[in-house]
Amino acid sequence: MSNLTASQRLDIIRHKGRPTVRDYIPLIFEDFYEMHGDRYYGDDGAIMGGVCRFKGLPVTVIAQVKGRNLEENKECNFGMPHPEGYRKALRLAKQAEKFHRPVICLVDTSGAFCGVEAEKRGQGEAIARSIMEFMTLRTPVISIILGEGGSGGALAMAVCDELAMLENAIYSVISPRGFASILWKDASREREACDIMKITAEDLRRLKVCDYIISEPAGGAHNDCDQTAENISDYIYEALQRKLKKGLDELLNERYNKFRIVGDFQENSSPSI
Amino acid sequence: MLEDLFSVVKTRFNGTESKPEAVKKSKTDIPKGLLFKCPRCASVTFMEDFQNNGKVCPNCNYHSRLTAKERLDITIDKDSLEEFDADMISKNPIDFPDYEEKQKSLREKTGLKDAVITGRAKIRGEDIVIIVMDSNFMMASMGSVVGEKITRAFEYATANKLPVIAFTASGGARMQEGIVSLMQMAKTSGAVARHSQAGLLYITVMTDPTTGGVTASFASLGDIIIAEPKVLIGFAGRRVIEGTIKQKLPDEFQSAEFMLEAGFVDMIVERKKMRRTLAHLLKLHNNKEGGTL
Numbered sequence: 001m002s003n004l005t006a007s008q009r010l011d012i013i014r015h016k017g018r019p020t021v022r023d024y025i026p027l028i029f030e031d032f033y034e035m036h037g038d039r040y041y042g043d044d045g046a047i048m049g050g051v052c053r054f055k056g057l058p059v060t061v062i063a064q065v066k067g068r069n070l071e072e073n074k075e076c077n078f079g080m081p082h083p084e085g086y087r088k089a090l091r092l093a094k095q096a097e098k099f100h101r102p103v104i105c106l107v108d109t110s111g112a113f114c115g116v117e118a119e120k121r122g123q124g125e126a127i128a129r130s131i132m133e134f135m136t137l138r139t140p141v142i143s144i145i146l147g148e149g150g151s152g153g154a155l156a157m158a159v160c161d162e163l164a165m166l167e168n169a170i171y172s173v174i175s176p177r178g179f180a181s182i183l184w185k186d187a188s189r190e191r192e193a194c195d196i197m198k199i200t201a202e203d204l205r206r207l208k209v210c211d212y213i214i215s216e217p218a219g220g221a222h223n224d225c226d227q228t229a230e231n232i233s234d235y236i237y238e239a240l241q242r243k244l245k246k247g248l249d250e251l252l253n254e255r256y257n258k259f260r261i262v263g264d265f266q267e268n269s270s271p272s273i
Numbered sequence: 274m275l276e277d278l279f280s281v282v283k284t285r286f287n288g289t290e291s292k293p294e295a296v297k298k299s300k301t302d303i304p305k306g307l308l309f310k311c312p313r314c315a316s317v318t319f320m321e322d323f324q325n326n327g328k329v330c331p332n333c334n335y336h337s338r339l340t341a342k343e344r345l346d347i348t349i350d351k352d353s354l355e356e357f358d359a360d361m362i363s364k365n366p367i368d369f370p371d372y373e374e375k376q377k378s379l380r381e382k383t384g385l386k387d388a389v390i391t392g393r394a395k396i397r398g399e400d401i402v403i404i405v406m407d408s409n410f411m412m413a414s415m416g417s418v419v420g421e422k423i424t425r426a427f428e429y430a431t432a433n434k435l436p437v438i439a440f441t442a443s444g445g446a447r448m449q450e451g452i453v454s455l456m457q458m459a460k461t462s463g464a465v466a467r468h469s470q471a472g473l474l475y476i477t478v479m480t481d482p483t484t485g486g487v488t489a490s491f492a493s494l495g496d497i498i499i500a501e502p503k504v505l506i507g508f509a510g511r512r513v514i515e516g517t518i519k520q521k522l523p524d525e526f527q528s529a530e531f532m533l534e535a536g537f538v539d540m541i542v543e544r545k546k547m548r549r550t551l552a553h554l555l556k557l558h559n560n561k562e563g564g565t566l
Binding site (some may be wrong): 260 | 303333364365366367368369417418421448452455456458462465470488489490491492510522535536
């Protein structure tokens with residue numbers, strides 16, 4: 001695995017040829033039928049989902065969409081979902097639960113969209129609901145971060161039994177740009193922020209947030225999309241094998257504990273500190 | 274902050290911009306804490322009147338921030354708090370520069386160990402688990418301690434079949450704890466899910482300000498969501514949205530009233546009626562009187 005800094009990886013995942021879910025889905029899954037809409041408000045182009053087969057097994061795929069050009073980016077709002085996107089994702093997850101299909105979430109967003117309409121339609125509530133419902137969803141859930149995993153907008157689709165990251169992907173509490181802007185009031189210090197935030201797949205393995213790292217071809221996924229898709233596919237196969245043999249109660253307990261253990265604190269501090 | 278305020282007041286009276294030296298001088302001339310300037314309507318009141326009014330702006334009814342201790346004093350039965358995890362403090366999960374020092378100085382300044390107090394208490398005799406966030410500690414951002422204490426509070430409530438009342442206030446995630454902060458959203462929401470599945474009541478009271486990762490996790494998951502008048506409630510920061518849309522947002526955007534209209538708050542309750550309202554809602558849900566048709 002290559003030894004790159006976080007900001008070097010940021011360059012790789014922002015490469016204009018970086019494959020997106022539109023490239024990967026046809027290479028990894030068969031018979032994909034896309035489903036639209038949240039049944040309340042509308043259909044969000046930033047999240048696509050549907051039913052398909054993975055090596056013969058019916059699964060539900062829910063994916064955050066980034067555009068490969070301006071036209072696609074307009075349709076998917078540059079990969080930044082609105083509340084109806086998360087509500088669609090949740091609807092499809094509940095559908096998967098009903099029909100006992102595992103859920104594969106493909107995460108790739110700089111964050112949930114920040115706008116007037118998103119606030120009015122309850123961006124916070126939509127993410128909160130998604131997190132809570134995924135925590136108790138009675139079917140296996142595998143999440144894979146393909147490029148950017150930005151904040152609550154990524155977490156809403158990353159409450160899962162196993163979290164994997166592509167080798168160059170990042171996952172962070174806020175986008176590096178946002179971080180620089182909040183802490184130093186200077187968004188242009190993004191690269192500097194990147195390197196202190198601990199956001200690479202390796203960092204997150206150490207912090208017990210990421211469970212597996214999926215390797216990318218030399219130089220990044222854009223150099224060989226087919227190979228990357230095959231690596232992702234191999235990972236999904238193994239992860240499903242691990243999770244499908246567990247009972248649902250055991251699975252849900254393990255999912256709860258996967259998040260329960262994250263935190264760094266000390267107890268019984270002396271009264272003076 | 275108050276020094277700034279005096280300079281503003283002075284500027285208004287004089288009708289001219291005061292020079293930095295003049296501002297400095299006013300610091301020594303006027304006693305600290307004499308006036309309160311409302312961040313919502315900008316009206317200026319004597320601090321004493323403002324405090325006698327329960328820290329509510331007498332002009333516009335903005336319910337300003339309370340410390341966790343002040344909140345507990347006006348909410349729960351006297352001496353009923355059995356505090357949980359009072360000595361828990363955060364470490365430095367991503368080795369963020371100067372984070373330990375920052376926490377240490379805030380602990381000294383505020384007397385708080387972190388941004389939340391949790392415990393078992395009573396409201397008009399009703400047993401509850403209470404969670405109170407305090408914005409004086411790093412704007413009540415959610416790091417390891419906030420996440421762990423809230424999770425434990427819900428787990429205790431589930432094990433002991435108790436309702437939970439959470440007074441939320443937060444600027445959102447704690448940047449200094451990076452991804453570990455983000456994971457607290459999942460951890461707390463998981464504990465809320467288990468409490469909910471056990472058929473137990475959870476009431477959220479959103480206070481100023483409830484934003485970011487706290488809005489996008491346990492704060493939005495109450496069976497009943499109450500807000501105090503005029504408080505700020507939202508997901509994204511106002512400046513972030515203004516930056517996106519390149520225009521100024523109206524004042525009422527992301528207020529409690531705005532969120533009520535949008536359908537994300539059940540009711541807006543004034544501070545002086547809060548204890549009574551909570552007690553009534555608790556009684557309605559446990560029906561100890563055994564009310565029947």
